[in-house]
């Protein structure tokens with residue numbers, strides 16, 4: 001895969017060329033049918049873009065997070081949506097950092113080639129919400145197996161994935177000194193699990209996200225599915241969260257740039273009262289503000305990715321990047337809809353679809369309030385509020 005050390009222009013132009021094959025009509029049709037963008041995901045896989053973070057020894061490109069952010073930003077900037085396939089980039093990291101040599105050699109090359117899809121990530125549960133230490137799904141050792149019982153919600157892409165990274169309790173919360181201990185991570189083979197204790201139920205949502213709820217009813221999985229040490233799983237998941245936040249932030253930057261470009265173009269073309277609407281400062285200023293907010297947020301995304309790639313602490317920056325970029329994309333979305341007037345509601349402009357899609361990032365994978373709490377507590381030293 002092409003690369004350069006600066007703005008990854010070679011990678012960006014390859015992604016741009018790929019995205020040109022998947023214009024607005026493609027996404028609109030899928031949106032109407034609530035269908036998964038298989039052709040897009042296949043093309044991304046074939047282009048090697050989803051294996052960008054997998055080391056070369058496991059047949060990936062061995063590039064850093066900054067390169068991955070360039071890919072995701074470019075996808076969104078070109079009107080496409082990486083939500084169908086982005087999870088692989090960060091869930092793979094748990095296997096890479098904490099998996100055994102055998103697990104890494106077994107799975108990573110196949111994930112890089114696309115022979116195996118690792119797109120499903122089962123953490124959130126209906127009753128615990130953001131407080132993941134209160135999950136109720138259990139995995140209890142039984143001979144050479146674990147038996148899984150419980151429920152996850154918002155498990156996205158599970159119907160389009162071969163493997164799921166699953167967080168489950170292997171010992172009760174009360175029996176551990178710390179609330180985050182006693183949880184473990186498993187790599188579950190979905191193909192074997194479906195109809196053998198795993199039931200998947202799609203959740204209809206305001207965006208086309210292939211999200212589901214999943215039920216585990218005495219699902220038997222081999223003990224070899226365990227990643228790393230039993231009881232340490234929550235820490236492994238936390239390890240991957242900075243990467244996840246930075247990657248999602250780059251999608252927001254892409255969305256924000258798409259909205260700013262779309263609004264600027266429309267404001268120049270649309271004539272009302274005998275002049276372009278963009279000649280009115282009431283129309284210009286929100287576009288300029290959204291542009292400035294996007295550029296500022298992008299600096300934080302770049303800083304966070306740089307720290308992450310350098311192996312330095314990046315928690316504060318990753319969280320700030322996610323929040324600022326999600327705010328910038330939402331500000332730009334609202335501005336873009338307003339600039340388009342009534343036509344913003346017409347599906348053919350793609351504005352309403354992108355508007356719905358980018359709204360998600362105020363909530364997932366972590367809500368803005370929880371980021372603010374993180375900054376208050378871990379950066380500013382204020383008392384923990386929850």
Ligand SMILES: Cc1cc2nc3c(=O)[nH]c(=O)nc-3n(C[C@H](O)[C@H](O)[C@H](O)COP(=O)(O)OP(=O)(O)OC[C@H]3O[C@@H](n4cnc5c(N)ncnc54)[C@H](O)[C@@H]3O)c2cc1C
Nearest residue numbers: 121122123124129130154155156209364365366367369386
């Ligand atoms: C489309 C979609 C796809 C998703 N995909 C996945 C996936 O693939 N895998 C997965 O595991 N999860 C997934 N999620 C779940 C997502 O990560 C959660 O929705 C998110 O973390 C918020 O959790 P919650 O919905 O339980 O909200 P809750 O925790 O119930 O919070 C509700 C509201 O209360 C606020 N709140 C809660 N506690 C506090 C507090 N202490 N202080 C201030 N405010 C607070 C929150 O900010 C939020 O606004 C997805 C969600 C959606 C909508």
